Amino acid sequence: MGIGAIVLAAGGSSRLGVPKQLLEFHGESLVRRAAKAALESVCDRVVIVIGNHAQLMRQEIGDLPVSVVENKIWQSGMSSSIRAGLEKLSSQGGIVITLCDQPFVTAALLTELISTHCKTRRPIVASTYGTTRGVPAFFAPELFSELASLTKDEGARRIIALHPEKVATVEFPRGAIDIDTTEDLARLIQT
Secondary structure (H helix, E strand, O other): EEEEEEEOOEEEEEEEEOHHHHHOOEEHHHHHHHHHHHHHHOOOOEEEEOEEHHHHHHHHHHHOEEEEOOOOOOOHOOOHHHHHHHHHHOOOOOEEEEEOOOOOOHHHHHHHHHHHHHOOOOEEEEEOOEEEEEEEEOOOOOHHHHOOOOOOOOOOOHHHHHHHHHEEEEEEEHHHHHOOOOHHHHHHHHH
């Protein structure tokens, strides 16, 4: 199919105070769970973008058949990580962008995003949770240059918002659960 996956795992976890990528949920770190979901989906290639605590991340996912890209300027914001992943996957027929801090992302969800693109031919397929249209999301190659032009801490949600007429959606209620603070982590542990 020629579809790649970019797992964003470079952030500094400043609000949490510890590398959230390495937090365990159901016996696996968040970064490993995200990588395995992408690997088990229909994506042909998986790129994990790391930055902060790069060596620890490499150790955590080193045995998985993924490409690891180190974003040396990860502090400049999410946009630089998206660019780093795109540079590695620019020849793909489409990409799925996903985050390592959404613990309920599954291979089935990522595959559904791609199959929805195939059915609807929409160049963007976003996950919906609450009132949000966001990631994980599929993007066709025609959107790659716009994704690459994001700045600072802008993420893929900005491109989704700019093109509502191009968006198909997949319901993902648990997408609203992500880990940014100690309160988020406490809620996750209770699930």
